[in-house]
Amino acid sequence: MEPILRVEHLTHTYGSGTPFERSAVQDLSFQVEAGEFLGVIGHTGSGKSTLIQHLNGLLRPTSGHIYLDGTDIWAKPKEIRQVRFQVGLVFQYPEYQLFEETVYRDIAFGPTNMGLTPEQVDRAVREAAAFAGLSEELLDKSPFELSGGQKRRVAIAGVIAMDPKVLILDEPTAGLDPEGRERLLANIRAYHQAKGNTILLVSHSMDEIARNVDRILVLKDAHVLMSGTPREVFARAEELESAGLDVPQVTRIARALRDRGLAIDPAVYTTEELTAALLALKKGGSAVC
Amino acid sequence: MLKDITLGQYFPGDTLAHRLDPRTKLILVVLYIVALFCAKYFWTYALVALVLAVCVRISRVRLKALVRGLKPVLIIITFTAVLNLFYTKGEEPLWQWHFLSIYPEGILAAVFMVLRITLLIMGTFLLTYTTSPIHLTDGMESLMNPLKKIHVPVHELAMMMSIALRFIPTLIEETDKIMSAQKARGADFESGNLLQRAKAMIPLLVPLFISAFRRADELAVAMECRCYHGGEGRTKLHVLHYAARDYAAMVLGLAFAAGIFVLGRMGL
Amino acid sequence: MLQTEQLEYAYPAEEGKTPRLALGxxxxxxxKGSFVVVLGHNGSGKSTLAKHFNAVLLPTGGKVWVEGMDTADEALLLEIRRRVGMVFQNPDNQIVANVVEExxxxxxxNxxxxxxEIRRRVDEALAVVGMEKFVRHAPHLLSGGQKQRVAIAGVIxxxxxCIVLDEATAMLDPMGREEVLSTAHxxxxxxxxxxILITHHMNEAEEADRVIVMNDGQxxxxxxxxEVFCQVEKLRALGLTVPDTVELLYELRQSGWDVPLDALTVEACADAVAAAMK
Structure with a gap:
């Protein structure tokens, strides 16, 4: 089956021809399968933001191609807006882009731009608000009266309302407290399950990525450093650390236990897994390998 | 795309032109402008141009950069040149067609007007190219200090100006970000008629204003936390002081302006 | 160093509503000389508390003293603010000048x-936060962590x-957070x-002398x-998480293992687990 997104040899150079010339992404190739929940990780300056702005056509590649459902998104540059409706992008701190008088109208901005009928817009707004965890009575309020966490949900609903095939979220939990973070991620997981569409989650937090995604794409210095399931990626913990990235704390504990002679898989990344492994080990009696 | 606009046209360097006290440079520019307006004929204009050329040479600012500064005012220059060309009347018209006529005096007036504007802009640009915005603000604050006596809020004005300079890049970056975010929701900033375009700006301007107010609010608290309480009793990290070169430059500047004034009176 | 007594604060209420007590x-x-971390979920009152330490907010009830000085005494305002520096969340909104040293x-x-003397202090402060190479740089071109270090230098x-870091790490990536944290230590x-470090990142509290958890203005x-992190159930009830190290030990204890709950760091935790295996 054709992958939903295919990136081929993507390069983007800022300030070409000046002394400040710099490639933010360099010869990047990867693909995303339909329905996949992909985590994208890399520290600031690794090319993450530049990459995601290419996926919905906000930036045009200096060279290389991006295929959405098998079609080059720049095949017809005049219709690039259609691509933006299909690949929804939620920026970092999206609450700062709210502008309408009511929550309802702000969420309706995207679907209205798509040219939907008022009935279709209404359905899209209500459905998106529900997915984002916003109750009905909030819809008539001004977005500026809401709490920080609620504002962010409004902004996310504004993108979900366009019913994109691919939803990209750039650091959706930045600045939220642990509970707010967990609740928002639960909403996103539920949305993914209900819709079965493709999600790209960009994050700085390995823990957050590890617990939510099917596959991880690790970027470093404008290149893909590695990609694979969380287990495959965390098995290469040393490489991650040398790239200046975190390894989940549980993985670090597992490695420390292995260093102490316990037969523990050093790539486990949830406390449940590690607890189960330790309990099994103790029962088996062969504590030292 | 907004990132491509270069603001703060200061070119760092370590030449005599860079090292002069900003107040000296401000005074010199004023003297230069006075001289320019006293210039009457080819000789005096040539002298002003020569002095500017010497200053440019000293500052090592590339001529190309100075000429680029003229681009935005090209229309104004052309317009005033054309006006002068047709509207200055003399005795013997060189060329006539219906109500349009050109006299030799008109040609001269047009040439001088172009020279005057070009030299004026190049001279002031030389100042901003060789002086950092902060030094420029410091210099202005210091020169305007006597105005405090008549209750002009000199310190506050200077503080506002330097904060504005500080936040211009931040707000440009923010504009870029909001624009991308709204484009991602299908906003269209590029097509439609004037009214549609103006309407399309609302999703950009509302968040930008809200954010600017929020920033101002937070900045005010942060400034108070760092003991800001107005200009009273304030000291400075960089204290401006005139060096021998500053006095020398000012004497030369005065001599130059006086010289041009006299030559201009002589009709040269 | 700092003392509060029955400190209450209510944000000015909208008309017709009873004011909500942010601190009760x-x-x-x-x-003096301690490293204190204040934890709590958003809206728990932790930031409101922090803003009382240098008289950005004044109590609507009770008292706050900074080295014996009452923060409500306006004549002492500058001296209080000089002694207690404050670094805020958004690095962009607290940098005043467009050159680092300025x-x-x-x-x-001020x-x-x-x-x-200013020259000496500026050079010393920038050296302490490890930003001496950036004296003449434009702040808007620095990374988030670097900007916050400049802000800290501005306070130093x-x-x-005393320095209060009011969620100063919230907007930073892991590297920036680490830069700020190690500078503070x-x-x-x-x-x-x-x-005094205000945060909702639990692992920033690992090396503190003291942890204060705020909830509902108290x-x-x-x-x-x-002591704080071994109370796993209580922390969860307050909407906070515990470090994975403690969570693991907690789960093992639930299964009947004899492990201590207070091994916070990865190494200490691994030692405790390995010892229980023997």
């Missing part, structure tokens, strides 16, 4: 410090006795500056990191 009677005594000089300039230049260790927990 807080009694705290913060030791920004660090801002506070001493205090009327002589130019040579006042030669304060260094200031505490080497210069004896009292540090102090819910107060003690060493070990």
């Amino acid at each position: 009677g807080v009694d705290l005594n913060i030791e 920004d660090v000089a801002f506070a001493p300039e 205090l009327g410090v002589p130019p040579e 230049a006042m030669e304060p006795e 260094r200031l505490n260790r080497e210069k004896g500056i009292t540090v 102090v819910a927990m107060d003690g060493s990191p070990q």
Whole structure:
């Protein structure tokens, strides 16, 4: 089956021809399968933001191609807006882009731009608000009266309302407290399950990525450093650390236990897994390998 | 795309032109402008141009950069040149067609007007190219200090100006970000008629204003936390002081302006 | 160093509504030279509390003293603010000047410090936060972590006795957070500056002397990191998580293992688990 997104040899150079010339992404190739929940990780300056702005056509590649459902998104540059409706992008701190008088109208901005009928817009707004965890009575309020966490949900609903095939979220939990973070991620997981569409989650937090995604794409210095399931990626913990990235704390504990002679898989990344492994080990009696 | 606009046209360097006290440079520019307006004929204009050329040479600012500064005012220059060309009347018209006529005096007036504007802009640009915005603000604050006596809020004005300079890049970056975010929701900033375009700006301007107010609010608290309480009793990290070169430059500047004034009176 | 007595604060209410109490009677005594982390979910009152330490907010009930000075006394305002420096969340909104050294000089300039002394303080402050190479840089071109270090230097230049970091790490990536955190620890260790770190990242509390957990405008927990983090159920009930190390030990204990709950760091935790295996 054709992958939903295919990136081929993507390069983007800022300030070409000046002394400040710099490639933010360099010869990047990867693909995303339909329905996949992909985590994208890399520290600031690794090319993450530049990459995601290419996926919905906000930036045009200096060279290389991006295929959405098998079609080059720049095949017809005049219709690039259609691509933006299909690949929804939620920026970092999206609450700062709210502008309408009511929550309802702000969420309706995207679907209205798509040219939907008022009935279709209404359905899209209500459905998106529900997915984002916003109750009905909030819809008539001004977005500026809401709490920080609620504002962010409004902004996310504004993108979900366009019913994109691919939803990209750039650091959706930045600045939220642990509970707010967990609740928002639960909403996103539920949305993914209900819709079965493709999600790209960009994050700085390995823990957050590890617990939510099917596959991880690790970027470093404008290149893909590695990609694979969380287990495959965390098995290469040393490489991650040398790239200046975190390894989940549980993985670090597992490695420390292995260093102490316990037969523990050093790539486990949830406390449940590690607890189960330790309990099994103790029962088996062969504590030292 | 907004990132491509270069603001703060200061070119760092370590030449005599860079090292002069900003107040000296401000005074010199004023003297230069006075001289320019006293210039009457080819000789005096040539002298002003020569002095500017010497200053440019000293500052090592590339001529190309100075000429680029003229681009935005090209229309104004052309317009005033054309006006002068047709509207200055003399005795013997060189060329006539219906109500349009050109006299030799008109040609001269047009040439001088172009020279005057070009030299004026190049001279002031030389100042901003060789002086950092902060030094420029410091210099202005210091020169305007006597105005405090008549209750002009000199310190506050200077503080506002330097904060504005500080936040211009931040707000440009923010504009870029909001624009991308709204484009991602299908906003269209590029097509439609004037009214549609103006309407399309609302999703950009509302968040930008809200954010600017929020920033101002937070900045005010942060400034108070760092003991800001107005200009009273304030000291400075960089204290401006005139060096021998500053006095020398000012004497030369005065001599130059006086010289041009006299030559201009002589009709040269 | 800092003392609060029955501190209450209510944000000005909209018309017709009863004011909501953001702080409801807080009694705290913060030791000179200590490193204190204040935890709590959004809206728990932790930031409101922080803003009372240098008189950005004044109590609507009770008292706050900074080294014996009442923060409500307007004549002492500048002296209080000089002694207790504050670093805020958004690095972009607290940098005043467009050259790093000018920004660090801002506070001493306001205090009327002589130019040579300002120069010395600026250079020293930038060296302490490890930003001496950026003296003449434009702040907007720095990374988030670097900007916050400049902001810290700007506070240090006042030669304060205490620094309050009000969610100063919230907007940073892991690297920036680490830069700010290690800078704060260094200031505490080497210069004896009292540090109060307001955060909701649990693992930033690992190396603190004292952890205070705020909930609903009141102090819910107060003690060493070990004492606080072993109360797993209570922390969860307050909407906070515990470090994975503690969570693992907690789960093992639930299964009947004899492991201590207060091994916070990865190494200590691994030692405890390995010992229980034998």
